[in-house]
Amino acid sequence: MARKRITPGKIRLAEVAKLAGVSPITASRFFRNPEALSAGKRARVESAAKELGYVPNLAARALASQRTEVIGVLIPSLTNNVFADVLRGIYDALDGRRYSIQLANTRYSILQEERLLRLFLAQKPAGLIITGINQTADSRRIMETVDCPIVQIMEVGPAPIDMMIGFSHFDAAKAAIAHLLAQGYRRIGFLGARMDPRVQRRLDGYRAAITEAALFDPQLIVTTAIPTSVTLGGTLFADLLAKAPDIDAVFCVNDDLALGALFECKRRHMAVPEQMAIVGFNDLEFMASSEPTLSSVRTNRYEMGRNAAMMVIETLEGRRPAEPVVDLGFSVMERQSSARHN
Amino acid sequence: MARKRITPGKIRLAEVAKLAGVSPITASRFFRNPEALSAGKRARVESAAKELGYVPNLAARALASQRTEVIGVLIPSLTNNVFADVLRGIYDALDGRRYSIQLANTRYSILQEERLLRLFLAQKPAGLIITGINQTADSRRIMETVDCPIVQIMEVGPAPIDMMIGFSHFDAAKAAIAHLLAQGYRRIGFLGARMDPRVQRRLDGYRAAITEAALFDPQLIVTTAIPTSVTLGGTLFADLLAKAPDIDAVFCVNDDLALGALFECKRRHMAVPEQMAIVGFNDLEFMASSEPTLSSVRTNRYEMGRNAAMMVIETLEGRRPAEPVVDLGFSVMERQSSARHN
DNA sequence: CAATCGCTTGGTAGCGCTGTCAATATCGGT
DNA sequence: ACCGATATTGACAGCGCTACCAAGCGATTG
Incomplete structure (x- = not known):
């Protein structure tokens, strides 16, 4: 038996079209490509839609058009401040646009990432933003065959899947060490937590710089797989001091560790930078207002998120960015905690 | 003219049903309510789906069923650590479940919130999680008429729209001040930033406690509409000292301000807590490992997010929580920065 | 003046799934 | 063995929108 499942009060495209005196398909076009309509009809549809308070049904649109206006975002952590900034950039770029964000947390697991990727795709x-350049072979293959703009963020490297925006963690760490060396420090320790691929590359950068200066010593390196925290910074710093009591500086792979190291110095009544220089990474807001102020490597996280989203949007709108790989660079913020070593 | 738009390679529910030897509707039921099938068909559909790698088309499902499996989340800030924890809780609760999250940022504007709310609804x-209890009258009306579980998070108060989970910011602030009073402090300053409704209620709590002790003095209160930061904490604390040089303690509406105040003390060589006690709010991770360790009011942010999501899910699954309003409480973490005043 | 072109508009059918109800199978009780 | 109740299964149409193609129409062209 045919029982119409009509929803009485609901305003559909057909209602708008009727009020505007056009066919439904013309009304449909108004919402997708207003320029295709003649000025008269455009105005009629617009006012009809407003009068009725029409809101398009996205599910129906997605079903009929075989695509969505959702941009998937895969990040490894929701807690990490670094990603908060990136996300803010992404959301800001999409603000007021038709696209929406679908966020998923890979928890630093590339297997989890692959699972989520399949789910998304x-x-x-409409597009995809994914963190880093270390995906599983399967993930990579899937992404290469899929037909939507993809931006890899947080770092740059060879062979982008599609587009890429970030900076070189290797170079950034190397520059931080170069700064410490230039300031006269010689026994520079390394503190690393979580040791995800990007942190690993910071370690490589540290190693390269310190080896070039013929100052490499494995005793100077303390790492752990444990997720980062300020408390952990203190602990790792204590470990480092136990292994290498003669260090005069420490490079921390992020600012939380650096802050933890600073507090540990205070607890031990070690003067910063006189007895111990400290350099962090990311340049979170607090680094500039601690006592002493803490040196760090500034990374452009908000811009990274914002630009990544813009690259996706522009590609979708047919204005594909000229350069698919964007290196946003970094800058070493030289502050009190790494002032010149006498 | 009828030209079928058939997508050749795609696996639809019909294909799965055919391979399993059942009708499409039976296959459909398998994905929505497996228990309704006989064991034999259930197994057949399951293996057919796996063999074909079937993934349901959510748009079609949403269109046909007139509902989605998306839970909307409205939060005022993406940067604030506090919401990062809440979000983590929400995402964790939904992990492995059918529901997904649609996140939107109200930027502390209830007008923006209302706009996003209309968009969402x-x-x-399937459900909605919204921050706080201060919505526009229109927002409230819309939410009251809509038929989906709604949880207000971050605080508790009278007249929940549907469900509610949080704690009393008034009581929490009052408890922090009570702690300082009990420790012997008498001239207790207040530092507030952003001054959103919840911060406002913390100010109310401060005022109530300090008035009860007959120690109220408007000079002790420094607030600003500027968003919070560690740097701002230092600035506000300096302002406070200028207005009331004789203060012996300061209560900060969040931990960033508290950290900024601590650094400012260090810059001024003021001993904490001997010359200046500090208490923060939220108990972020770093509070326990600073030097000196910083007292704070612990709030259960992760649990709040997690429980809010669970309340939505349970309602959706017909197991509506017995108690629609959940007070998660708080605890005053007494640390070195507010040690007993001689 | 017929042929051509580009712009705008409309008709038809179908996107893949599920709500509704009907039909059939199964079962225990008497 | 029969009856009604319950558990399973199926048929049909429709959710609201857009892809596809065709047609109308005035302007342009040789």
Whole structure:
């Protein structure tokens, strides 16, 4: 038996079209490509839509058009401040646009990432933003075959899947060490936590710089797989001091560790920078207002998120960015904690 | 003319049903309510789906069923650590479940919130999580008429729209001040930034406690609409000292301000807590490992997010929580920065 | 003046799934 | 063995929108 499942009060495209005196398909076009309509009809549809308070049904649109206006974002952590800034950039770029964000947390697991990727791509996203350049072979293959703009963020490297925006963690760490060396420090320790691929590359940069200066010593390196925290910074710093009591500086792979190291210095009544220089990474807001102020490597996280989203949007709108790989660089912020070593 | 738009390679529910030897509707039921099938068919559909790598088309499902499996989340800030924890809780609760999250940032504007709310509700979300209890009258009316579980988070108060989980910011601030009073402090300053409704209630709590002790003095209060930061904490603390040089303690509405105040003390060579006690709010991770360790009011942010999501899910699954309003409480973490005043 | 072109508009059918109800199978009780 | 109740299964149409193609129409062209 045919029982119409009509929803009485709901305003559909057909209602708008009727009020505007056009066909439904013309009304549909108004929402997708207003320029295709003649000025008269455009105005009629617009006012009809406003009068009725029409809101398009995205599910119907997605089903009929076989695509969505959702941009998938895969990040490894929700807690890390670094990603908060990136996300803010992404959301800001999309503000007021038709696209929306679908966020997922890979928890630093590339297997989890692959699973989420399959889930995302099955729903035909308009675009994809994914963290880093270390995906599983399968993930990579899937992404190469899929037909939507993809931006890898947080770092740059060879062979982008599609587009890429970030900076060289290797160079950034190397520059931080170069700064310490230039300031006269010689026994420079390394503190690393979580040791995800990007942190690993910072370690490589440290190693390269310190080896070039013929100052390498494995005793100077303390790392752990444990997620980062300020408390952990203190602990790792204590470990480092136990292994190498004669260090005169420490490079921390992020600012939380640096802050933890600073507090540990205070607890031990070690003067910073006189007895111990400290350099962090990311340049979170607090680094500039601690006592002493803490040196760090500034990374452009908000811009990274914002630009990544813009690259996706522009590609979708047919204005593909001229340069698919964007290096946003970094800058070493030289502050009190790494002032010149007498 | 009828030209079928058939997508050749795609696996639809019909294909799965055919391979399993059942009708499409039975296969459909398998994915929504497996228990409704006989064991035999259930196994057949399951293996057919796996063999074909079937992934349901969510747009079609949403269109046909007139609902989505998306839970909308409205938060005022993406940067604030506090919400990072809440979000983590929400995402964790939904992990492995069918529901997904649609996140939106109100930027502390209830007008923006209302706009986003309309946008969300037009897409018929499965549920909604919204921050705070201060919505526009229109927002409130819209939410009251909509038929999906709604949880207000971050605080508790009278007249929940539907469900509510949080704690009393008034009581929490009052408890922090009570602690300082009990420790022997008498001239207790207040530092507030952003001054959103919840911060406002913390100010109310401060005022109530300090008035009860007959120690109220408007000179002790420094607030600003500027968003919070560590740097701002230092600045506000300096302002406070200028207005009331004789203060012996300061209560900061969040931990960033508290950290900024601590650094400012160090810059001024003021001993903490001997010359200046400091208490923060939220108990972020670093509070326990600073030097000196910083007292704070612990709030259960992760649990709040997690429970809010669970309340939505349980309602959706017909197991509505017995108690619609959950007070998660708080605890005053007494640390070195507010040690007993001689 | 017929042929051509580009712009705008409309008709038709179908996107993949599920709500509704009907039909059939199964079962225990008497 | 029969009956009604319950558990399973199926048929049909429709959710609201857009892809596709065709047609109308005035302007342009040789």
